[in-house]
Amino acid sequence: MIFSPPMTMMDFFRKSEGIWYIQRTVHNFDLTADESGESKIHVQVINQRDPRIKLVCEPQGIDSAIASGGASFMWQAHEENSKEPDPDKAAVLVDVPDDETGRSGKLLRNQGYVERIPVISRYWFGQDGILTIDTEYENNQGQERCWFINDDFRVRVSTIRMMNGVYLMTYCSERRCVSDTDLKNLLEQNLVRASASTTQHQ
Numbered sequence: 001m002i003f004s005p006p007m008t009m010m011d012f013f014r015k016s017e018g019i020w021y022i023q024r025t026v027h028n029f030d031l032t033a034d035e036s037g038e039s040k041i042h043v044q045v046i047n048q049r050d051p052r053i054k055l056v057c058e059p060q061g062i063d064s065a066i067a068s069g070g071a072s073f074m075w076q077a078h079e080e081n082s083k084e085p086d087p088d089k090a091a092v093l094v095d096v097p098d099d100e101t102g103r104s105g106k107l108l109r110n111q112g113y114v115e116r117i118p119v120i121s122r123y124w125f126g127q128d129g130i131l132t133i134d135t136e137y138e139n140n141q142g143q144e145r146c147w148f149i150n151d152d153f154r155v156r157v158s159t160i161r162m163m164n165g166v167y168l169m170t171y172c173s174e175r176r177c178v179s180d181t182d183l184k185n186l187l188e189q190n191l192v193r194a195s196a197s198t199t200q201h202q
Contacts, residue, residue: 005129005148008102009095012131013071015148016043019177029167040177042074046092056094056110059118068102070094107133139163152176 006012019042026036046052048069057064074090097105104124111117121135128147135142144158153175160168178186 003148003150006131007125007129009097009105009107009123009131010045010069010102012125012146013043013045013069013093013095015151016071016154017045018043019179020154020174021177022172022174025171027169029169037077040076041174042072042076044072046070046072046094052092053094056092056108056118057096060108060120062094062096062106062108062120064094066096067108068095068097070108 006015019040022039022041024037024039046069048067050070052072053067053070054064056070057067070093072090072092092110094108095102095105096108097103104122107121107123109119109121111119117138119135119137121133123131123133125131130145130147133142133144133146135144139162141161142158144156146154146156148154153173156170156172156174158170158172160170162168
């Protein structure tokens, strides 16, 4: 089957829903401590009627009625794998598309990735399905690009330019985590397939 990448932000959120394992490589031109490592991100889609949509839109002076929905992102360090993710580390993102196509628009966040303050980003999807997000913080400029290789693997590249001229570049490879239930179902399906194949060749 030919893979079809998401071309709207809400489709992107829906395809991202679940838990992702992240391998992160960071290059800091300031030669500070290496921030590369492993982590997880928990993504949950938020519908347009969720009260969090209004809570994010109102401080930014945006009418929540024009938002199409959003998503909650919770980060978790790899060494905290046995713990539940900390809700205080969650960010809520709200999609405000430019038009009916949903191919571009504003992305509102209750807190940014670089500076922990409410921020509005601009996003657009290219013809190749690559999502680009530009963000102007108070003291930094950021650009993030993300695309799906298939339904369960995606790539994210970001660049941060700080006021003092220092650059930070990050490359992340992200794969979907399979739950115990999903893994059990996959094993059962494979056993059924194997049994059917054996029967056909007898």
